[in-house]
Amino acid sequence: MKVFFWNSRGAGGPSFMAAMKDFRKKHNSEIMVIAETRTSEANAIRQLRKLCLHDRCICNHPEGRAGDIWLCWTDKVPISEPLFISKQDIHVLVSEPNPDQWLLSGVYASPQYLRRILLWEEFQNITGEWSGPWMAVGDLNSITTSSEKCGGSRTFPSLASNEFKETIAQCNFLDLGFSGSNFTWTNSQFGGGYIAERLDRALANGD
Template structure:
C-alpha cells in the first residue's frame, strides 16, 4: 500500500468557519495521515477533531500551542493505520504506525519548528532522540521554519550557522530530503519567499515507497 500523507500549515484552527472549509478539502483529498501545523490551540478534543474530519474511524494526537503560537494536530484513518506507540515533544508529534493491509511498521513525525536559533538546536536534539527510540523506517515532515540553502530564500545571500546545523542534522541521521511538487517555495509574506517545509525520510522508507509524490499544501 501507498499511504496518502497530507501536510498543511493551517495558520490557526480557532474559527468554526475555517474548520468547515478545511473539513471540505480534507474530505476531497482523502488522506490516510493528515498533519496540521500551527493550530494555535492549547487543547484539542474530539469535537474539534470531528469538526475537521467527519470519519468516525479517525485517530488523533496533538501538541498543544504555547499561548497562540504553534501547535500540531496529527490525524490518521484507523482502518488504514494502527498506532503502536507515540511520543509528544516540545515541537513535534511522533507515532509508530503499522499498516493494517500489509503489517509494515514505520514511524512518522509531524513538526512545527521554532523561530529562535537556540530553540532550533533543541528541535534537532528532540528529533534525534525520537529517531533513536524506534528502529524502523522514518518519515519526518512539517514546517521547520528554516531553510537549508541560500537559494531557498529570496533575498538571502549567505548561509547561516542555523542552516548549516539543519543540514548536519539531516546528514547525521542519514535522511533523504525529498523534493516537493507544486512550487519552489512553500511560504511567503508577500515580500520574501522561502522553502520552510520538507519531507525527510530514511532510505528504508523511500525504498518501500519508491514512486512517492509529495505535495506540501500552502
C-alpha cells in the first residue's frame, strides 16, 4: 500500500492540484496526506472533486479554514472513521487485505515550540494505548541532527530537537528514510540569510 505525503506550503491553487494529480497517476498512490493547503472549505471540496476524492477525505478545521491537513484515499482502501482529529494531526485505522489493522497519523506539527510539545505528549499517550503497527507521516517541523539543517544558528543539540528525539524513542519509531534533497523546506533567501531544513518525514514502529 502506497502512502503519499505532499506539503503544499500554502500553494493550494490549480497548479498544485494539477501536479498532485500527475503524481498520483504516475505513482499510483492509494493514501495521500496533504499539509498546509490554506484554502477555504468550498475550494477544498471543489479541488477534491476534480480528483474524485471529495467523498473519501478527512480534513481538520483549524481556525475556520478547510484544514491544514487533508487525508484522502482511493475506494480500494478500507479506512475507519477518524479516531481523533486536532489542529496538528488526524488518526485513522487502515485495514490491509489481511485481518490486521494499522494506525496512520497524518501530521502538520505547529511551528510554535510549545504547541509541538502538546503533539509529542499526545504521541507518547498513543504509545500506551496502541500496540499494533503505526506510521506517522507529514511535516513534523523538527530536526534530529545538525546534518538536517543548513544555515542559520548552528547551536545543536537544542531542547526542541532533544524532545523530538525522545518522542521518537518512546514511540519506538524508525525513520523510513528518503530520496532526493536532504532538505524539504527553505526560507527562500539567498546568501548569508539562507536556511534549509528537513522537516517532512515518515516514521513507523517496528511492527
